[in-house]
Amino acid sequence: MAHESPAVPLLVPSQEFLAALLAGDRPQCVALTEQALASGINVTELYQRVYEPALYQIGQLWEANRISVATEHMATAIIESLLNQVYPRVISARRAGRLIVVSTAPGELHQIGAKMVCDVFEMHGWDAVYTGAGATVAEILGVVRAQRPDCVGLSLSVGFHLNQLQDMLTAIRAEFPDLPVLVGGQGLRRIGMTPIQTPGVHYLADLDALRDFIFTLTSG
C-alpha cells in the first residue's frame, strides 16, 4: 500500500469554504463569501476568519504533500479574485492623508498577505501603494523614494526569502533611518523576529496586531 501523508490538523472553522477552494469551485467560494458578509462580519473579519485560515491550511496541505503546487496556485487565484470582489467595500471615503508602500519580500511571489495589509490600511483611510509581487530590492527602494510614504510594509510568506527580506530591511534603513517598517506573514509566523537584525522594524503577527499598529501610527 502506498505511503499516506500524515493527517494535517485543521484550523479552519469554515471547512465548507476550504473544500470549495480545493475543488476549484469559485462560484461556491463567492457564495460563501457573500453569505459571510451578509451575516454581519466585516471585511477584516472575513480575511481573518475565512481567507487567512484557509490559505494557511492550503500551505500546510502543500507542505504535507497532500496537494500539488497547481492546486495551491488555483486556490490562491480564487482568493485573489475574491479580494477584488470585496475590494469596493474596502475603499474608505474618509481619507487619513497617510501613505504606505507595501511589497512582498524581494523575490517572494505570494502576494495575498501583502494585499490584505494594503486593504486594512485603506479601510483606515490610508492610501496604499502595492509594488506587485516579486519586486527586487532596487525596485522597492525606487517606489519608496518616489512615494515618500509614512510607512513601509513587507510580507514574507515563505521562509526561503528571509535573507532577501533582511537585505531589503538593511537597504531601507540605510536610506531612510526613521521610516517605520512593518513585517509580517506566514514566513515569519514560526520564527518570529529573532532573525531580523534591523532596528525599528515592527513584526505584526496578524491583522488584529496590524489594526492596533495603524491606530498607533494614525494617532501618533
Place this chain on the structure above:
Amino acid sequence: MTALMNASDVLDRWTAELASVRHDSMALAIGVFARDGVALYLNQGMAVILGGAAPDQPRHHYLVNPPFETLVNLDGEGLIFNGWLTVGDGYQRIHTLRARVWRKTGHWLIAGEFDAPELDRLTRELVRTNQEINNLQRELIRKNTRLSQTLDELRTTQAMLVHAEKMNALGQLMAGVAHEINNPLAFVIGNLSCLRDSIETVTQAYQHLEALAPTEPAAVLRRRYDLDFILEDFTELLSATDDGLARIRKIITDLQTFSRHNEAERKTVDLTENLRSTVALAHPELRRRRVEVRWALSRLPPVECDPAELNQVFMNLIVNAAQAIADGGVLTVGGEPRAEGGVRLWFQDTGPGIPPEIIGRIFDPFFTTKPVGSGTGLGLSVSYTIVVKRHGGRLEAASVPGQGATFTIELPERLP
C-alpha cells in the same frame, strides 16, 4: 564505495517496478495499436488522454495531429515519427505531447510525454499574468470607486449650491421687502408723531372752547358725537398704534439682520444680535409649537464671520428644535467666550432626543427623519458646511434619548 555499474545492469534489477511506473504513469502516454486503430495496450496515461478508452475500443481518432491514418501510412520500420502529437476530442480534452512512434511487425508503438519543465514554466507565467490582471482589476475598481465617490460629492455640492442659492434669493427677497416697507413705515411713524401732536393740540383747543362756552346745545352735540369717549380713546389708539409700528420696525430690523443683504460677506460682529433676531423671526414657529425660549448668553466677544450664513445655521437649529419639541417645551439658546478665543454657542431642546443609531448620520446630505416632502435633508448638512468648512469651526450634536438634544457650535475668532 560502490563500483560504478552499467545503467542497464542497474535497471535490470528494477524491471518490475519500472514496468509498474510505466503502466501507471499519467505523464507518459504509451499505447500499441493495430492498423485498424484497435489498441493492443494502453497505459493509464494513454487511456486517459484517449478519453478513458478500454483497450479493445478503437479511439485512434483521438490522435488529432498528426492523425492516426497519417502515422500508419508513414514508410519504414522502427522510429517513424518524432515530434509534437496533439491528442483529444477537440472540445474538453486537448493535450500536446512530445511523442515518438515506432512501427514493428504491423504494430505501432506510440509513446508521448508531457514536457513537465515547460508546463511548470507556463504555470508560473500564468500565475504571474493572473496576478497582474488581478492587480490591474483592483486598480480599476479603486478608480471606479473614487470616481463614484467624486460623483456623489459633486451631486451633494450641487444640491447644496442650489439650496444656498435659494436661501440667498430668499435673503434678497426679504431684504427687498424690508427695504420697501421701511420707507412708508418711516413716514407713517413720522406722520403719527405729527398726528399725536395735532390731536393733543386739538384736544386742548376743544377743552379751552368748552370752558369758554359751556352751553346746553354744545353738550347735546358732545353727546351725539360721543366726544368724551373719542377724546379718551385717542390716547389708547395712539399708544396701540405706536406698539404696532414698533413691532413692525423690529420685524423689519430682524429681517435686515437676518438677510444682511447689503453687508460685506465677512464681518467681525457680536453674534448676540444675530441670535436674538433669528429667534424673533422664528417666533411664529416657536409659538405654534408652544416653545419657551430661555437665554443663557454671556457677553460674547466679536468674531470674524459671514453673519448671513451663520443666521441661516441658527435658523436651521432653532426650527429643528421647535419641530423636535413638537408641542410644549423649552429651547435654551446659550453662548460664551472660548478660552482659546472665539465663541461657543449652543441650542438645547427638551424634545425626544436623537436615537443613537442615527446621530452619526444627521449631518449627511439628504438625511432626514421628517416625512417625505417636508424636509430636504439639507438643513444640517448645509449648517455643517457653513460652520466647519467655511468658518473653520465645529458643529456637534449630543443627545440622550428622552432627554432632548444639544447642538453646539464653536467658532474661532478669525476665519481660516
